[in-house]
Amino acid sequence: MFTDNLQPFLQEAWKSAQFTAPLPIQEQTFNAIYDGRDIVAVSPTGSGKTVAYLIPLLEKIDPTIKQAQVLILASSQELAAQIHQVVRQWTVGSAINSIMLIGGANIKRQIEKLKKKPQIVVGTPGRVLELIKQKKFKVHELNGIVLDEADQLLVPEHRNDLFGIIKATPNERQLLLFSATIDEALAEESQRFMDKPEVIRIDQEEAGTPHVSYEYLRCEERKKIDVLRSLARHSEEQMLVFFDNIGDLNVTAEKLTYMGISVEPLHGEVGKQQRERAIRLFSKGEVQLLLATDVAARGLDVKGLSSVIQMDVPREADSYLHRAGRTGRVGSTGGMVLSLVTDAELKKLDQLTETLAIDVQERVLQKGKLVDK
Numbered sequence: 373m374f375t376d377n378l379q380p381f382l383q384e385a386w387k388s389a390q391f392t393a394p395l396p397i398q399e400q401t402f403n404a405i406y407d408g409r410d411i412v413a414v415s416p417t418g419s420g421k422t423v424a425y426l427i428p429l430l431e432k433i434d435p436t437i438k439q440a441q442v443l444i445l446a447s448s449q450e451l452a453a454q455i456h457q458v459v460r461q462w463t464v465g466s467a468i469n470s471i472m473l474i475g476g477a478n479i480k481r482q483i484e485k486l487k488k489k490p491q492i493v494v495g496t497p498g499r500v501l502e503l504i505k506q507k508k509f510k511v512h513e514l515n516g517i518v519l520d521e522a523d524q525l526l527v528p529e530h531r532n533d534l535f536g537i538i539k540a541t542p543n544e545r546q547l548l549l550f551s552a553t554i555d556e557a558l559a560e561e562s563q564r565f566m567d568k569p570e571v572i573r574i575d576q577e578e579a580g581t582p583h584v585s586y587e588y589l590r591c592e593e594r595k596k597i598d599v600l601r602s603l604a605r606h607s608e609e610q611m612l613v614f615f616d617n618i619g620d621l622n623v624t625a626e627k628l629t630y631m632g633i634s635v636e637p638l639h640g641e642v643g644k645q646q647r648e649r650a651i652r653l654f655s656k657g658e659v660q661l662l663l664a665t666d667v668a669a670r671g672l673d674v675k676g677l678s679s680v681i682q683m684d685v686p687r688e689a690d691s692y693l694h695r696a697g698r699t700g701r702v703g704s705t706g707g708m709v710l711s712l713v714t715d716a717e718l719k720k721l722d723q724l725t726e727t728l729a730i731d732v733q734e735r736v737l738q739k740g741k742l743v744d745k
Contacts, residue, residue, distance in 0.1 A: 412549045416693075445518065449475065450667065470493070522549035591713075610657060611662075612662050613682075
């Protein structure tokens with residue numbers, strides 16, 4: 373097992389994380405990353421991808437070199453914050469330092485932190501490129517770049533910033549793409565910056581993630597809030613509830629709060645501090661419902677979360693997968709993904725689940741409990 377030969381601080385972090393053995397994505401990518409090869413790694417949500425790239429990169433970092441050696445890019449502030457938290461957990465007891473560079477945060481404070489020359493930088497593309505252009509973030513010593521949830525970084529919103537960052541780094545640096553899903557065309561486009569990348573794919577069965585049940589409940593659009601209220605009142609479980617529309621989310625939050633149910637909103641129009649507060653309260657179990665748009669579908673990892681509710685059927689199959697991936701993560705006992713659908717939405721759900729080869733079961737609500745039809 374590769375973990376037997378890791379540096380002491382990594383072996384301690386491994387014990388603290390309570391892993392018993394490397395997960396498939398960790399086992400299959402370690403040597404390639406450690407040897408400096410470029411890779412495209414595709415593995416289901418919750419299968420241990422962050423630790424998979426982090427361990428071999430940390431093993432190679434030289435803490436005596438006071439320059440950024442690894443850059444990890446994420447598509448959202450929430451995902452960047454979560455990755456940085458994992459980095460800090462896995463560098464306890466070492467001389468490796470890290471910082472986070474995200475939009476919405478105080479740029480002058482970030483520049484001051486860069487002066488301490490951390491070895492690892494985690495950030496979002498816009499802010500990272502801004503600081504590179506200002507010559508505040510020097511990338512000439514970078515050995516590796518990680519694109520976490522690479523498919524989201526290759527979308528038009530981030531693509532120019534991403535390619536600008538990559539072009540500013542040394543040609544011989546390592547490039548790692550990790551994602552639960554990745555479009556073949558996007559993967560091909562990214563490979564023009566890569567050197568004969570190795571493609572590693574782990575399917576759901578091989579990944580060993582816990583069982584997730586996929587279910588739906590038919591109801592009229594105007595009754596969805598009442599159904600959600602009933603589910604919340606008859607359960608002590610926390611629920612992550614997804615919406616396509618911010619307006620619908622805000623209306624639901626107001627109505628549920630009035631009904632005495634503890635909720636927090638999480639979407640792009642909520643300020644950075646409020647978003648951090650919502651995630652913190654939900655993670656600590658102090659809020660029963662976290663109402664979110666897809667901004668939270670990427671990387672949000674709440675220990676033991678067993679219920680994901682979809683108030684809207686997502687527009688794309690990838691969105692369904694990433695929403696569902698917030699439950700049934702490695703180390704949990706499994707989970708449930710429940711879609712509240714009108715008759716019209718049911719056709720769309722059928723198309724999505726057929727594309728994803730997911731078996732979805734109809735349920736009905738009796739006294740606040742979901743039962744077989």
